[in-house]
Amino acid sequence: MRSWVDRLFGWVMLVQVIGAIVTSLVLSPLSYSGAESEIHPHVETAVLLGLLIGTPVWVAVRKYPGRRATRYVVACCQMLMGCLLIHVTGGRIETHFHVFVSLAFLAFYLDWSILVPASIIVVVDHYVRGLYFPISVYGVASGAEWRFLEHTGWVLFEDLVLVFACVKGNSLIAELADRQALLETTNERIETEVAMRTRELEVSRRETLLRLARAAELRDTVTGQHIVRVSLLSKLLAEKLGFDEADQDRILLASALHDVGKIGMHDDILLKTGTLTEAERSTMQSHALVGYRLLTQEVHPAFARDAADVSQGCELLETAALIALNHHERWDGAGYPNGLSGEDIPIEARIVAVADVYEALRSDRPYKKRFSMSESQQIMKMGRGTQFDPIVLDTLLDHIEEAEGILFFHRDEQRYFAEAA
Numbered sequence: 092m093r094s095w096v097d098r099l100f101g102w103v104m105l106v107q108v109i110g111a112i113v114t115s116l117v118l119s120p121l122s123y124s125g126a127e128s129e130i131h132p133h134v135e136t137a138v139l140l141g142l143l144i145g146t147p148v149w150v151a152v153r154k155y156p157g158r159r160a161t162r163y164v165v166a167c168c169q170m171l172m173g174c175l176l177i178h179v180t181g182g183r184i185e186t187h188f189h190v191f192v193s194l195a196f197l198a199f200y201l202d203w204s205i206l207v208p209a210s211i212i213v214v215v216d217h218y219v220r221g222l223y224f225p226i227s228v229y230g231v232a233s234g235a236e237w238r239f240l241e242h243t244g245w246v247l248f249e250d251l252v253l254v255f256a257c258v259k260g261n262s263l264i265a266e267l268a269d270r271q272a273l274l275e276t277t278n279e280r281i282e283t284e285v286a287m288r289t290r291e292l293e294v295s296r297r298e299t300l301l302r303l304a305r306a307a308e309l310r311d312t313v314t315g316q317h318i319v320r321v322s323l324l325s326k327l328l329a330e331k332l333g334f335d336e337a338d339q340d341r342i343l344l345a346s347a348l349h350d351v352g353k354i355g356m357h358d359d360i361l362l363k364t365g366t367l368t369e370a371e372r373s374t375m376q377s378h379a380l381v382g383y384r385l386l387t388q389e390v391h392p393a394f395a396r397d398a399a400d401v402s403q404g405c406e407l408l409e410t411a412a413l414i415a416l417n418h419h420e421r422w423d424g425a426g427y428p429n430g431l432s433g434e435d436i437p438i439e440a441r442i443v444a445v446a447d448v449y450e451a452l453r454s455d456r457p458y459k460k461r462f463s464m465s466e467s468q469q470i471m472k473m474g475r476g477t478q479f480d481p482i483v484l485d486t487l488l489d490h491i492e493e494a495e496g497i498l499f500f501h502r503d504e505q506r507y508f509a510e511a512a
């Protein structure tokens with residue numbers, strides 16, 4: 092703020108110098124001496140002293156704005172300018188008001204100490220000029236030796252009021268600054284706490300969903316790191332298809348729940364090693380719908396703290412539900428449960444369909460040995476444009492080395508999950 096006041100005084104000083112010159116020209120026209128005329132000395136005085144008084148102010152406010160020394164330079168020069176103006180107007184009493192207005196302007200700095208040198212300059216000027224050159228300060232030729240006392244009294248009175256205003260203003264500013272600091276600290280604390288709670292919530296939500304996925308996996312004959320591999324292959328495909336990081340992460344987590352509906356399958360169907368009957372196959376296929384319902388059914392009101400909790404969904408769960416429902420749909424419309432085709436099948440489900448089948452081909456099962464990499468690729472290619480989205484399949488084939496890297500790194504040597512079961 093004090094830099095702003097510095098700049099203000101820079102402009103005020105410019106106006107005053109111009110004002111002093113104009114005033115001296117208007118009020119003190121050419122003086123005549125016989126047939127000759129010359130510029131009145133007031134004009135020269137105004138130009139010379141005006142520049143002498145103004146220059147330190149312009150230098151200080153430009154080079155050292157906001158500094159304490161700048162304020163003192165401004166205060167002293169401002170009062171000297173007042174004295175000059177009083178002089179060029181021939182000691183008019185109206186011009187003495189310039190002194191009082193200047194003191195009031197200087198109070199913008201809210202630094203009462205600068206009023207001290209400013210007031211001393213005025214008092215000394217009035218005293219000295221009252222003694223030796225009274226016409227230039229009071230407009231009278233003599234008898235003004237003690238008039239400085241009257242002017243000093245008024246200056247001191249104004250100083251008293253302005254000192255009080257400065258002290259009070261500073262105290263209010265300090266109070267506001269304290270409140271602002273407290274507010275900022277509180278905001279910072281709240282932001283940190285919200286970030287921490289959000290992180291905790293996110294971690295707990297991820298854990299809950301992954302544990303649900305593992306619960307479903309426990310019931311199946313497919314064990315080991317099947318879910319991890321399908322999820323990572325899905326994320327790889329999402330990345331190569333141009334999804335941003337947040338969407339890749341969403342697909343990574345949501346794809347882990349693609350077979351969550353198997354929780355609802357009977358053991359005699361789920362664990363059957365022989366060929367399934369038509370009815371059993373149909374029941375087995377219902378795992379897509381069961382998973383979807385599991386992930387989309389509203390929370391029973393008995394478990395909600397208030398009505399708002401019941402209907403709150405989240406994007407991750409919605410994606411997981413779509414994947415669970417549609418990951419057995421086929422590009423040509425011959426899949427289940429709804430026989431969707433082409434781009435009517437959500438892209439997330441088309442991705443998981445490719446990842447799930449490739450992972451199954453490349454993994455051992457109790458009823459089969461895994462296919463080789465080239466055999467698996469051949470089988471996948473046979474489904475191009477019929478079972479699989481051609482673009483998603485081509486993306487897998489284009490990045491097959493990276494996909495194989497995931498399968499190798501997460502192979503089932505560490506059967507931590509099956510053993511725990």
Ligand SMILES: [Fe+2]
Pocket residue numbers: 349350378418419
């Ligand atoms: Fe499935």
